Amino acid sequence: MNIAAIQTFLAVVRCRNLNRAAEQLNVTQSAVTARLDTLEQALGAQLLVRSRKGATLTKAGFAFLEQAEVIARTWENARARxxxxxxxxxxxxxxxxxxxxxxxxxxxxxxxxxxxxxxxxxxxxxxxxxxxxxxxxxxxxxxxxxxxxxxxxxxxxxxxSDRLILVTSSPDLMWQKQYIYVDYGPLFRAQHAEAWPTDETAALAFSNPDWALDHMRRDGGAAYLPVRIVQGDMDRGCLHPVPGALSFDRRxxxxxxxxxxxxxxxxxxxxxxxxxxx
Structure with missing residues (x-):
């Protein structure tokens, strides 16, 4: 088993096609096929179902995928060092x-x-x-x-400690109508549900606070965001803390x-x- 075969396997998984993987790796399709054959022979299992329509992972391929990523990343790390x-x-x-x-x-x-x-x-x-x-x-x-x-x-x-505060794009905005939920994980979800017990849910949610902030800058709204990323907007009067709103401290x-x-x-x-x- 060699690193080129594993990198080729990962490229095929990403592209879902042997031709596109060959173009990405700058090798011929026959070289891609040969590397995959060598890898599957070394492992004693079929990793991919290959057809004219593309390539899909088998059960063994799914099982090997995470290890292949670890091996490839370890190799790149070793080269860098x-x-x-x-x-x-x-x-x-x-x-x-x-x-x-x-x-x-x-x-x-x-x-x-x-x-x-x-x-x-x-x-x-x-x-x-x-x-x-x-x-x-x-x-x-x-x-x-x-x-x-x-x-x-x-x-x-x-x-x-990351302090999360409720900010709005306009002090006159009925922020409840344009509330954007930002998911900071299980602990925040529990704290948020306890602080705002309601059947209403936000019409828009993000898992990344920077994306939520970019949306608010463009289209307005209100969300719980870290002070560290909104302080500049508040200083410029672009965002405003919601009076009386609870804040949360995230470890x-x-x-x-x-x-x-x-x-x-x-x-x-x-x-x-x-x-x-x-």
Missing amino acids: ANLPRGVTRLFSFVCDPGLWPELGQRWIDEIRAAHPETAIEIWSGLLRDAETWLQSGMSDAALLSEPVIGAGLEHREFA IVLSWRKASAESFSFLAPSDPAVPAGR
């Missing part, structure tokens, strides 16, 4: 919930880069399931999420591999060069 720029001695692989990147994740990474110029950094967008796979496999060193990643060889600490958690802490002291809150988070 083996080809660090001059003056850089190590690579820090960081997973961040996309909704936590503005201000929180980005600011922390900027502080690390300033305090540790010998460290190269790669940043991946991911949620809990991604982070679990990447941390436990060793592909990534740490993850910033709204909940901890639990497992053998992993540690976590509270990184920051932000940094999880990391214990083995990585030996190389990256900033993962533990004792490194004076890098704040522990705000």
